[in-house]
Amino acid sequence: MTAVATDRPTLPTPADGPAAAERGGRRKSVRSGFDRVTVEWVKLELMRVAYATRGGFLARRDPRAVLGWYLVCAVVPWLTYSTPALAVFFVLALACALAARIGPLLLGLFTLGLLGQAAYVLVLVFVLGGNAAAIDGLLQISLKLGAISLASMAAFVSLDPEKLSDGLQALRAPAVLGFGVSYGYRMVPLLIDEFQTIVDGHRLRGAPPRGHGFLGWRTAVRIGTIAVQAFYPLILNTAKRTRTTVEALETRGFSPTGTDDPGRRLRLAHLRFTWADATLLLVTLGIGVSVLVLL
Structure with missing residues (x-):
């Protein structure tokens, strides 16, 4: 029988000694730790913060x-x-x-x-x-x-946004303040998602970079250019989402519950x-x- 050569890396085994196994485990843990710091991870962390999960x-x-x-x-x-x-x-x-x-x-x-x-x-x-x-x-x-x-x-x-808005309304805060807080909480994760989509679109349509350059200056310039170019579409898409959110809140009776006492008591009855x-x-x-x- 002939041996088949593979490109799979050899993992450290107990026979290689405890030092080799410890070095391999350390490299694996460091790599998995850096892999977590991504845009998706940041977005998930903001979701957990915004919705108190x-x-x-x-x-x-x-x-x-x-x-x-x-x-x-x-x-x-x-x-x-x-x-x-x-x-x-x-x-x-x-x-x-x-x-x-x-x-x-x-x-x-x-x-x-x-x-x-x-x-x-x-x-x-x-x-x-x-x-x-x-x-x-x-x-x-x-x-x-x-x-x-x-x-x-x-x-x-x-x-979470609902509890914070209800708490402000129970303390007789203006209804506009409660709406602003709830809207801000909901829009932060959506802004991150929208920004990631716009940046991916620029990267797909643009030319690939010619190396990183000295101290990564080409990469820094490219990232800065994409961030500036993504500003206007981000604001435009945010305006569209704002209109949708306001219409959804008005359909569910957000304004009457802030000014009408029976509606306010019904909304805050669970507190x-x-x-x-x-x-x-x-x-x-x-x-x-x-x-x-x-x-």
């Missing part, structure tokens, strides 16, 4: 309680200039964000933004001859903004403010007051 400790609460919780978390950090108190608020907000399951996309963008802001602010302070007091003041601002950002992500990731919601607000307010007094 991850769950979390705030997803089961009444939307009015969640909005009240967010209001307390957003106001309390501005009432102090103590760095230890702000550090405690930041850690608590981070714990709440992780418990709310905000997802790796938002957490990664938040981390990159926070680290980038801290880096350029420190460079600016040292260039302008700042001292330790200036660094402490900038640290306080960063902790305040970080705590409020984490609380915002934890609150709004836990609310229940329970003892668990009141406990959430009281515990959050108690922790905030305790940190302000003790630190």
Whole structure:
């Protein structure tokens, strides 16, 4: 019998030693991790964020309680200039964000933004001859903004468009505000999908690139050109989707439920403010007051 040659790569086996198997498993895990960062993955992550599919400790609460919780978390950090108190608020907000399951996309963008802001602010302070007091003041601002950002992500990731719109309407917010929030939540994933379709069309009709160039300048120019050319069709298609969405909402009686009291009561009849919601607000307010007094 003659051996048949194949191009299939040889996988590491236990006979090759544990080091070879570990290297092969590491290469496989790194490759699968980078394969996840695609436009489709970003779109799915935005869908999970917009429609609150991850769950979390705030997803089961009444939307009015969640909005009240967010209001307390957003106001309390501005009432102090103590760095230890702000550090405690930041850690608590981070714990709440992780418990709310905000997802790796938002957490990664938040981390990159926070680290980038801290880096350029420190460079600016040292260039302008700042001292330790200036660094402490900038640290306080960063902790305040970080705590409020984490609380915002934890609150709004836990609310789908219907719950958020109902919560705003129950608090007597203008109906236009509820419509804008619901429409914005629904349009973000659609915009990503529409942008991907337009970019794929440009890539199919355009000439292939002649290499990446020095430091990838050809690729950067091509991506920038496609992004600029995709702007007008994206706006046009978004306008068409806006008209369709408005007509669908009007057909279902969106405007009368915002101005008519019987329609409003019927729409909000499913909301229940329970003892668990009141406990959430009281515990959050108690922790905030305790940190302000003790630190």
